[in-house]
Ligand code: UDP
């Protein structure tokens with residue numbers, strides 16, 4: 001049993017999901033049993049609750065459940081990476097551990113997968129989340145699709161099926177700051193989207209608050225595009241053009257009409273304006289520089305504490 005390659009590997013990141021794990025396991029196994037042989041890889045991303053204990057219990061009852069436990073919280077996308085690194089199945093299923101992506105939708109995705117697609121994305125028909133979350137998420141995808149330079153289908157859930165080919169490419173991408181959605185789209189393999197049900201989170205709390213979502217958006221954009229770096233060039237060009245025109249205009253007024261130039265407020269405002277833009281641009285540069293530094297350090301992506 002151990003050595004046989006399963007038809008499916010289901011990879012699930014888990015961070016403080018003790019309330020969801022039992023239901024997740026029972027619903028998922030009843031779906032998977034009908035599809036073929038499978039392994040379930042649960043990656044405990046440094047949970048502070050009983051999640052890891054529950055995963056261990058599941059493993060002793062059912063050896064198809066495998067577990068990876070991180071030494072601390074490394075983040076959602078890194079947890080997925082660790083799961084992918086261990087996945088051996090012929091098709092890889094990804095899903096979140098909070099049951100917002102119902103496991104019952106997997107057969108629908110698999111039907112498309114059998115038609116020969118390498119990536120089958122679950123797209124949410126209707127999102128069941130608090131209004132603020134919906135709005136920030138909308139903004140997130142808007143910015144991302146506009147600036148990332150890769151075709152990332154909007155409204156994706158984490159529920160998806162990947163082929164072995166995609167898996168191999170992803171395993172070779174070892175960048176430190178990872179945005180899984182973008183990395184998959186970047187591979188360019190043929191993909192298709194399937195509408196799936198999206199449920200509200202019934203138990204436990206969402207781990208993405210607004211600052212975290214912003215961080216992710218910034219991460220996502222900067223890891224797929226260098227457009228923000230070019231903003232400085234454009235803003236610089238435009239503002240020097242404006243100041244040139246303004247300069248000519250004021251000199252003209254002074255020479256031909258002898259109108260004194262009123263100045264204090266406008267000077268203060270423009271100093272702050274230009275100063276602000278400069279600091280903003282420095283910040284963007286700094287962000288890329290910091291990112292480069294992080295990549296150059298080549299630290300391991302995650303640290304495994306325990307493996308079952
Ligand atoms: N998650 C994780 N590490 C983290 C944050 C989240 O492994 O640092 C897991 C979490 O347990 C869940 C999935 O990632 O299975 C998605 O998280 P969440 O439901 O909080 O995100 P949302 O659906 O609110 O965007």
Ligand code: MG
Nearest residue numbers: 096098100201
């Ligand atoms: Mg969720």
